[in-house]
Amino acid sequence: MSHLPDIDALKEEISSFPVDSKENLEAFRLKYLSRKGRITELLAGIGKAAPEDRARLGKELNILKNLAVLRFDEASASLETSTGKKRAAHDDPTLTPPPLLNGSSHPLSQTMEEIKTIFYRLGFTIADGPELEDDFHNFTALNFPPEHPARDMQDTFFIRKEEDHPEKDLVLRTHTSPVQIRLMKNGKPPFRAIMPGRVYRNESITAKSYCLFHQVEGLYVDKKVSLADLKHTLITFARHLFGKQLKYRIRPSFFPFTEPSLEMDIWWETGNKPGQWMEILGAGMVHPNVLKAVDIDPEEWSGFAFGMGVERITMSRYEIDDIRLLYDNDIRFLTQFP
Numbered sequence: 001m002s003h004l005p006d007i008d009a010l011k012e013e014i015s016s017f018p019v020d021s022k023e024n025l026e027a028f029r030l031k032y033l034s035r036k037g038r039i040t041e042l043l044a045g046i047g048k049a050a051p052e053d054r055a056r057l058g059k060e061l062n063i064l065k066n067l068a069v070l071r072f073d074e075a076s077a078s079l080e081t082s083t084g085k086k087r088a089a090h091d092d093p094t095l096t097p098p099p100l101l102n103g104s105s106h107p108l109s110q111t112m113e114e115i116k117t118i119f120y121r122l123g124f125t126i127a128d129g130p131e132l133e134d135d136f137h138n139f140t141a142l143n144f145p146p147e148h149p150a151r152d153m154q155d156t157f158f159i160r161k162e163e164d165h166p167e168k169d170l171v172l173r174t175h176t177s178p179v180q181i182r183l184m185k186n187g188k189p190p191f192r193a194i195m196p197g198r199v200y201r202n203e204s205i206t207a208k209s210y211c212l213f214h215q216v217e218g219l220y221v222d223k224k225v226s227l228a229d230l231k232h233t234l235i236t237f238a239r240h241l242f243g244k245q246l247k248y249r250i251r252p253s254f255f256p257f258t259e260p261s262l263e264m265d266i267w268w269e270t271g272n273k274p275g276q277w278m279e280i281l282g283a284g285m286v287h288p289n290v291l292k293a294v295d296i297d298p299e300e301w302s303g304f305a306f307g308m309g310v311e312r313i314t315m316s317r318y319e320i321d322d323i324r325l326l327y328d329n330d331i332r333f334l335t336q337f338p
C-alpha cells in the first residue's frame, strides 16, 4: 500500500496559514499553488497511488485545491481594497472632486419646448401623427396635383412605390402637414393645435440640409377665421421667441394646401456678419379643397395653417452654421447648451 497524504492536516494548514500581507500571500501561493507547490505536486502524484485509492484521492485533492484558490482570491481582493493600489491620489476623499459632466437638453429640444410653450399660451393644443405616411395624407388630401415635384423620388423617401397605384404609396412624411389631415378627419371643428415632429427629405447632406429635420405645424379652423388672425398669431409668436425688437416681413408665397399663401422672414444679425432676411415659416389660409378632402364644409368653416423649420430657428438663435452639428452628438458641441 502506498503512503497517502494526510488531507485533513493539509486542510487545517491551508485554513490557518497567515495571508494578511502581500508577502505572506505570496508565500502561501508558492507553498501550495505554484507549479512546485504542495497541491500541484500531490495532484501530479495521483498516478502513483494504489488504483483503488486514486479516485477518492483525486476528489479530495481537488477540494483542497479549490479551498486554497478561494483563500488566495479572497485575501488578495481584501488586500487590494484596504491598502492596495486602487486608492491612488485621485481617490483622496479630501481633494475637490473632478467636475461632473451634467447632461442637458439638446438645443433642438430646447427650441421645440419654447415653441410649444408659446403656442400653448395662445390656446393651441398639441397633436401628433405617424412618420410613415400614405400618399393620401402626405399629398393628395393636401391638394398636391399628381405631377407635383414633391411626389418625385428625388425629394421623397418612398417606403413603398406602386407605379400604377400611387394611392398605395407609403412615404416617410416630407412635412408635418399630413397631421392636419389626421386631426381634421378624426374630429369635428373647431381645431386649434400645433403638431411638432420629425420629417424626412431625400436631399444630399450639406451644412445647410439634412435628410431629416423637425417642423412645427399649426392649424386653426373655426367660423370666420381670417388672414388678420393668422398675421396676428405669427407676429405674436415671433416676438415671443425672438424678442420684442424683432424686425420681420411677410411675403406672398405658394403652397398647394393654402390660398392665399405667405412666408415670414425675420431680420437676423449675428456677431460681426452683415444682417440678412431669413425665412422661418410658411403659412396661409387653408385651401377649400383641403377642407373638402376631410368632409368639412368650406362655406361654413375657414382656417389658417402654418409650418416652421425647427433646425433653422435653432441655428439662427444659437449661431450654429452647420446643420450636421445638430445630429453628430459630439459632446464638445452639446456641452455648449447648458
Ligand code: DAH
Pocket (backbone or CB within 6 Å): 174, 175, 176, 177, 217, 218, 255, 257, 258, 281, 282, 283, 284, 304, 305, 306, 307, 308
Ligand atoms: N408643409 C410646408 C413645408 O414643408 C410648410 C407649410 C407651409 C405648412 C404653409 C403649412 C402652411 O401648414 O400653411 O414646406
